Amino acid sequence: MEHYLPILVIFFCGAFTQGLTGFGFALVSIPLLVLFVDIKTAVPLCMLSGLVITAFLSLQLRAHLDWRKIMPLLIGCLPGILVGTFLLIKVNEPLFKILLGTMLIAYALYRLFLVATPRAIHRAWGWAAGFATGAISAAFSAGGPPTIIYTTLTGWKKDEIKSTLSIFFFMSGVATAAAHALSGLTTAEVVGLSAATLPGVLAGVWTGSLLYGKFKTDGYIKLVLLGLILMGLLMYKSALG
Secondary structure (H helix, E strand, O other), rough: OHHHHHHHHHHHHHHHHHHHHHOHHHHHHHHHHHHOOOHHHHHHHOOOOOOHHHHHHHHHHHHOOOOOHHHHHHHHHOOOOOOOHHHHHOOHHHHHHHHHHHHHHHHHHHHOOOOOOOOOOOHHHHHHHHHHHHHHHHHHHHHHHHHHHHHHHOOOOHHHHHHHHHHHHHHHHHHHHHHHHHHHOOHHHHHHHHHHHHHHHHHHHHHHHHHHHOHHHHHHHHHHHHHHHHHHHHHHHHHHH
């Protein structure tokens, strides 16, 4: 299978990142994958492999799941997926990634250097974050940032944040994968590559999860914010080539 080994290594690194932080698989993987496959193969491939990761993390953190936290995100996500599937063909991808990368870096630097007081977030912000995540996930397989930003503003503990991210990304991923399949984006090549690289995905998420347990909530939030900065830089790199 062409490019199997580099894709296996890429997926290990992406899965390790998500096992550690609760997000980042696609944002690490996509900029590297497009060196070997086209974007319309990379996006549905990441989505299928990401389902394995989020299912693993959801089971691992199931004791911390709270559907009241997750439902606003899911309600907003479904219409977002429909918009994103359409945008996958129509949108100006480089410009979008530059704008998103700028937003991520600015927000993370703000939170790292200025004290932000946890607050009660109206559920409407959950709907908005879910919609944006659904749209960006379907279009670029990199929709985590809106939901990640939303959860870091709530004052939840680290297990609440990671469990919410994991089950939400799993359920939105199922819907996105279904939309990709119905639109013809999920080909036999995509399914075959996803199955062949499964060992790398499982090894990466398991290793990252082991290190996650060593962080307290404050340290975890800082790790997440640093991850957002990395995401922004990867967005720039992907957009500018």
